[in-house]
């Protein structure tokens with residue numbers, strides 16, 4: 332099986348000297364094709380930095396990243412943009428929709444930016460799948476948070492990207508709407524997309540095939556076929572360790 336996302340000994344530091352912050356401390360991790368992985372860990376453990384480095388949105392201080400079989404080291408901004416455009420979809424907590432465009436236009440935007448023609452029937456189909464067919468001509472400001480996130484998911488569906496990065500996709504949603512959105516993300520994984528989702532929510536993580544836990548920028552644990560209770564327990568344990576290491580650092 333191929334491995335579309337691979338990080339090898341990735342270190343990421345911000346700033347320099349005594350004020351430097353190490354967000355990733357030599358992290359090696361691989362996400363196999365078609366897997367749905369939740370990334371968890373205490374606040375500041377490096378989850379978003381992992382996602383940004385894996386997607387080529389941020390450059391590691393050292394170590395290597397490969398995405399859909401391409402090494403990102405030394406790749407130009409332009410080539411990175413093209414690689415993301417053709418292979419990667421994003422769903423963020425803050426929806427990232429264009430306020431002036433309708434639902435339908437937002438879903439078609441990645442294809443438009445890539446200079447590809449959208450198939451109108453397919454666009455209608457993905458909008459129907461996320462339950463927004465009656466809202467297709469509305470603008471994001473006229474939709475609820477859950478509906479806006481469903482537009483972002485429809486956009487990811489329409490893009491046919493092989494990799495989806497999601498950063499707290501349900502962070503702004505109530506539990507019922509979050510469940511709907513997670514079911515849609517789960518469907519994408521079942522259709523073969525490789526999904527990496529950062530979340531604080533053990534229930535959200537339980538939709539994944541696998542949960543990886545970070546602490547202080549390192550991989551520390553993993554749970555396959557997780558239940559929300561197992562994840563919550565592990566997270567509480569890591570939270571207490573994070574507290575200890577923070578207080579050690581102050582001495």
Ligand SMILES: Nc1ncnc2c1ncn2[C@@H]1O[C@H](COP(=O)(O)OP(=O)(O)OP(=O)(O)O)[C@@H](O)[C@H]1O
Nearest residue numbers: 345352353354372373374375376377378379380381
């Ligand atoms: N642009 C930046 N400049 C300086 N420090 C940063 C920057 N981005 C992240 N950091 C630091 O790197 C560490 C890891 O941050 P990151 O956002 O990856 O953590 P996280 O696990 O996603 O946290 P949270 O759960 O709170 O979102 C933190 O100590 C953070 O303050």
